[in-house]
Amino acid sequence: MGKHSGRRVLITGICGELAGQLAARLEADDRVDAIVGVDLRRPAHHLSRTEWVAADLRNPEIAHVIAAAAIDTIVHLRITAEPHASGGRSLMKERNVIGTMQLLAAAQNTDRLRKVVLKSTTAVYGSRYDDPALFDEDAAPGTARRSGYSQDAVEIEGYARTFASRRPDATLTTLRFANFLGPRVTTPLTTYFALPVVPTVLGYDPRLQFCHERDAVEVLVRSTLEDHPGTFNVAGPGILYLSQAVRRAGKPSVPVALPFVNGLAHLVRRTGRVDFSPEQLGFLLYGRVGNLERMRTDFGYAPAFSTPAAFDDFVATRRLAPLVDRDTAVRWEHRLHDLLSALAAGSAGAGR
Amino acid sequence: MTQAGRPAGADVIPLGPRRRGAAAGDEPARARCGEPLADGRTCRNYAEPSGLCRVHEPEEPGTTAPARADRPAPATVPPRIRPSPGAASDPHLAPVPDPGDALAAALDFLRRRLTGDYDVDVYGFDRELTEQVILPLARPLYRRYWRVRAVGLEHVPARSGALIVANHAGTLPFDAIMTKVALLDDHPAHRHLRELAADLALRLPVIGPMARKTGNTLAHGDDARRLLAAGELVGVWPEGFKGIGKLYRDRYKLQRFGRGGFVELALRAQVPIVPVAIIGAEEIYPMVADVRVLARLLRLPYFPVTWQFPLLGPAGLLPLPSKWVIVFGEPIDTARYGPEAADDPMLVFELTDRVRTVIQRMLYRTLMGRRSIFF
Numbered sequence: 001m002g003k004h005s006g007r008r009v010l011i012t013g014i015c016g017e018l019a020g021q022l023a024a025r026l027e028a029d030d031r032v033d034a035i036v037g038v039d040l041r042r043p044a045h046h047l048s049r050t051e052w053v054a055a056d057l058r059n060p061e062i063a064h065v066i067a068a069a070a071i072d073t074i075v076h077l078r079i080t081a082e083p084h085a086s087g088g089r090s091l092m093k094e095r096n097v098i099g100t101m102q103l104l105a106a107a108q109n110t111d112r113l114r115k116v117v118l119k120s121t122t123a124v125y126g127s128r129y130d131d132p133a134l135f136d137e138d139a140a141p142g143t144a145r146r147s148g149y150s151q152d153a154v155e156i157e158g159y160a161r162t163f164a165s166r167r168p169d170a171t172l173t174t175l176r177f178a179n180f181l182g183p184r185v186t187t188p189l190t191t192y193f194a195l196p197v198v199p200t201v202l203g204y205d206p207r208l209q210f211c212h213e214r215d216a217v218e219v220l221v222r223s224t225l226e227d228h229p230g231t232f233n234v235a236g237p238g239i240l241y242l243s244q245a246v247r248r249a250g251k252p253s254v255p256v257a258l259p260f261v262n263g264l265a266h267l268v269r270r271t272g273r274v275d276f277s278p279e280q281l282g283f284l285l286y287g288r289v290g291n292l293e294r295m296r297t298d299f300g301y302a303p304a305f306s307t308p309a310a311f312d313d314f315v316a317t318r319r320l321a322p323l324v325d326r327d328t329a330v331r332w333e334h335r336l337h338d339l340l341s342a343l344a345a346g347s348a349g350a351g352r
Numbered sequence: 353m354t355q356a357g358r359p360a361g362a363d364v365i366p367l368g369p370r371r372r373g374a375a376a377g378d379e380p381a382r383a384r385c386g387e388p389l390a391d392g393r394t395c396r397n398y399a400e401p402s403g404l405c406r407v408h409e410p411e412e413p414g415t416t417a418p419a420r421a422d423r424p425a426p427a428t429v430p431p432r433i434r435p436s437p438g439a440a441s442d443p444h445l446a447p448v449p450d451p452g453d454a455l456a457a458a459l460d461f462l463r464r465r466l467t468g469d470y471d472v473d474v475y476g477f478d479r480e481l482t483e484q485v486i487l488p489l490a491r492p493l494y495r496r497y498w499r500v501r502a503v504g505l506e507h508v509p510a511r512s513g514a515l516i517v518a519n520h521a522g523t524l525p526f527d528a529i530m531t532k533v534a535l536l537d538d539h540p541a542h543r544h545l546r547e548l549a550a551d552l553a554l555r556l557p558v559i560g561p562m563a564r565k566t567g568n569t570l571a572h573g574d575d576a577r578r579l580l581a582a583g584e585l586v587g588v589w590p591e592g593f594k595g596i597g598k599l600y601r602d603r604y605k606l607q608r609f610g611r612g613g614f615v616e617l618a619l620r621a622q623v624p625i626v627p628v629a630i631i632g633a634e635e636i637y638p639m640v641a642d643v644r645v646l647a648r649l650l651r652l653p654y655f656p657v658t659w660q661f662p663l664l665g666p667a668g669l670l671p672l673p674s675k676w677v678i679v680f681g682e683p684i685d686t687a688r689y690g691p692e693a694a695d696d697p698m699l700v701f702e703l704t705d706r707v708r709t710v711i712q713r714m715l716y717r718t719l720m721g722r723r724s725i726f727f
Binding site: 129133134240326337340 | 455459462466468469470475551555560561565572
């Protein structure tokens with residue numbers, strides 16, 4: 001078995017932005033023989049070699065697809081954080097958790113399978129005031145205080161670990177990504193920063209960590225083609241405070257007192273613009289930052305975008321229409337400086 | 353942090369009478385530094401090959417933070433000797449000689465803050481905000497209100513990591529803020545103290561983010577270990593709420609020192625422990641009673657009734673102007689035990705007790721030399 005003897009890759013959730021970019025990268029790589037994408041909708045990306053299987057992960061047909069296409073690598077990206085878009089929280093949980101269960105059950109019975117790459121999230125750590133400043137991958141994600149998306153991710157990771165223990169010959173790579181930002185990816189957070197006025201919670205300033213979509217795709221490609229067993233936090237180094245990010249975007253922000261936040265979130269959700277679920281409130285209060293040491297040393301990846309750079313690129317490429325852009329600010333600074341020094345010179349002259 | 357033997361830049365006192373004899377026998381004639389100190393004594397730190405100790409050795413260029421070069425020298429230089437009379441507008445920009453430059457710097461600062469163009473570290477420490485905004489607010493308290501005298505700063509290493517362990521008092525943690533100012537303003541290397549805060553402080557709105565931005569982080573083993581490994585000064589107040597929320601009649605009586613977590617931390621990180629005694633913080637809000645019912649209702653560890661509060665209403669929030677002394681004691685070496693000693697609970701208890709005794713003794717000694725609470 002040569003290490004590069006033609007990978008046969010199954011990508012779940014091929015409609016997603018990252019999945020599409022990953023498939024395009026794998027198509028261009030001659031180490032990959034076949035790519036099968038699973039999703040209910042037709043992929044939006046221009047993909048030539050990728051075969052599309054229109055199926056839900058809970059469909060037993062998935063097992064047949066895996067066997068028929070002689071899949072040896074599964075990249076599981078079909079995990080969503082958006083209850084509104086998935087048709088409600090219970091359906092979201094159904095798809096996330098039960099879908100993963102079915103997929104891994106099918107994978108376990110496939111002898112050829114030697115790798116599973118799982119897209120997870122740093123949300124498994126939760127967001128609380130009594131959390132450490134940096135989360136290590138080993139920080140045991142307790143399930144007691146989680147809900148919603150992070151609860152799904154914790155359960156999915158649990159199933160993946162069970163799978164790995166039953167199939168010790170297969171490699172499991174769990175990638176805990178921070179919030180994605182970039183020119184094309186769309187998440188609740190990107191729509192949040194695109195709001196004309198950004199609501200924040202009065203008196204709180206969470207520390208945020210972002211992962212640029214280009215880094216995310218690069219890490220996914222490497223995980224697919226190389227062997228990186230283990231769990232890794234993936235993000236750009238550094239942090240931004242929410243207040244700092246909003247200022248960098250040149251947006252006005254409105255601090256909302258904590259008791260009114262859920263009401264406002266409900267209103268915003270009604271308009272359908274931001275899929276903000278209540279369990280994300282903790283994130284807006286305390287944020288979360290993963291320790292990237294293991295990504296750097298064990299995985300051997302140095303991100304192209306730090307967290308501030310990822311955010312700046314996001315602002316620049318999305319044309320977020322800042323109220324005040326940086327050049328204007330510098331111009332104002334110079335004008336104000338000239339004005340004030342002229343005034344100072346005038347008063348000094350008068351004083352004499 | 354050095355691998356074994358002596359931690360960089362710290363004077364080491366041997367622990368225990370038996371060990372003291374042995375250590376003295378090992379190193380019979382180690383040269384001392386001998387530089388005169390601010391209080392008239394000579395420096396007793398061990399000398400480096402240059403003949404001076406790590407504190408008094410001339411700094412190699414480039415080892416201190418470059419931003420420090422243009423700091424005001426707040427200790428002795430009165431602000432009036434500024435050369436330019438035109439720059440009287442903004443006191444904390446005093447060191448910039450040309451008023452035009454000062455204005456440009458102020459505007460540049462303002463513009464960068466408003467457009468988010470500044471760096472914070474992963475723990476949330478905003479160095480610029482701390483140095484330019486928060487410390488200028490705390491400095492008048494340090495210099496004028498409590499007239500803090502910082503003694504023994506030469507015991508704090510100039511470059512390497514160390515664990516600063518101090519007594520806690522005063523109902524509100526002003527003692528932590530003053531220790532921070534002392535190390536930044538009066539320490540020759542102008543070091544930032546990274547405090548390990550209680551989770552309550554980080555939970556509160558406004559206070560929590562501000563605590564993070566000024567360098568606090570949660571009292572959590574992993575965070576603290578990483579900070580120490582990065583060569584930072586980490587500050588702990590192991591008495592916690594038992595210390596800061598104690599009654600006035602118990603003043604200067606050290607409470608239990610937590611469960612010795614800080615000793616484990618220092619042992620694991622192999623950094624020296626610098627014991628610190630803070631005199632004066634006990635008298636800023638003399639607490640006569642603790643209203644348990646209200647505390648439980650507000651989910652606070654204590655609800656203080658002090659001489660001023662709530663009797664004087666909002667004016668009761670004003671702390672009393674006691675005279676403060678912060679004494680930095682000789683560092684306690686941990687390197688001699690090795691990192692695996694952190695797993696030996698007996699040794700950890702013993703060291704915890706020793707640090708507590710040392711600080712208690714420093715407190716009593718300094719109290720005896722005090723003329724009055726306020727002068």
